[in-house]
Amino acid sequence: xxxxxxxxxRQSVLDAMRRALAEDGYEAVTIEGLAEAAGVSKQTIYxxxxxxxxxxxxxxxEGTLPGSDVAVPMTDDLGADLRAWFTAVSAGLxxxxxxxLARALIEVTAADPDLGLVLNEKLAAPIREWVSERMSRGRAxxxxxxxxxAAAIADQFIAMASYxxxxxxxxxxxxxxxxxxxxxxGIAQG
Numbered sequence: 286x287x288x289x290x291x292x293x294x295r296q297s298v299l300d301a302m303r304r305a306l307a308e309d310g311y312e313a314v315t316i317e318g319l320a321e322a323a324g325v326s327k328q329t330i331y332x333x334x335x336x337x338x339x340x341x342x343x344x345x346x347e348g349t350l351p352g353s354d355v356a357v358p359m360t361d362d363l364g365a366d367l368r369a370w371f372t373a374v375s376a377g378l379x380x381x382x383x384x385x386l387a388r389a390l391i392e393v394t395a396a397d398p399d400l401g402l403v404l405n406e407k408l409a410a411p412i413r414e415w416v417s418e419r420m421s422r423g424r425a426x427x428x429x430x431x432x433x434x435a436a437a438i439a440d441q442f443i444a445m446a447s448y449x450x451x452x453x454x455x456x457x458x459x460x461x462x463x464x465x466x467x468x469x470x471g472i473a474q475g
Contacts, residue, residue, distance in 0.1 A: 301322035367419075376455045
């Protein structure tokens with residue numbers, strides 16, 4: 286994508302997108318609104334980006350992704366940690382901003398698969414890191430089999446969190462419990 290002549294104006298558009306996403310959700314964002322908020326013309330925006338999804342993609346790529354900052358401390362209790370993670374992430378992504386982000390990521394991915402892949406990886410990276418570290422601790426504690434693939438477990442975490450975001454509902458306590466029990470049976474030592 287060619288860079289706009291004015292880096293300041295470009296940043297204004299990206300900042301306007303981030304604010305609009307946080308305040309009103311992706312569906313409410315318009316090119317007209319972004320142009321007005323950034324102090325540029327619609328034509329200028331269309332010269333720089335082909336679609337609203339492209340603006341969002343670049344804004345998210347350069348900024349932080351809502352929901353990627355969930356921090357769940359690790360304890361000596363693997364089951365409790367897994368429950369805490371699913372509960373925290375599910376609740377965060379089920380908020381209106383999380384729902385809007387999940388749906389917007391789908392639109393970005395449909396409009397620009399390469400950018401969508403990069404954005405989805407950026408969102409997934411902290412989850413993969415947490416799961417990998419927690420599975421390593423579980424192995425060291427004797428709670429997790431040595432052959433457990435942390436990346437496969439992380440993909441399941443990502444899929445469940447994404448589903449909760451797409452439907453706009455946090456996972457129920459019962460669903461979290463069933464999921465954790467099933468997961469623990471699948472990865473348990475002995």
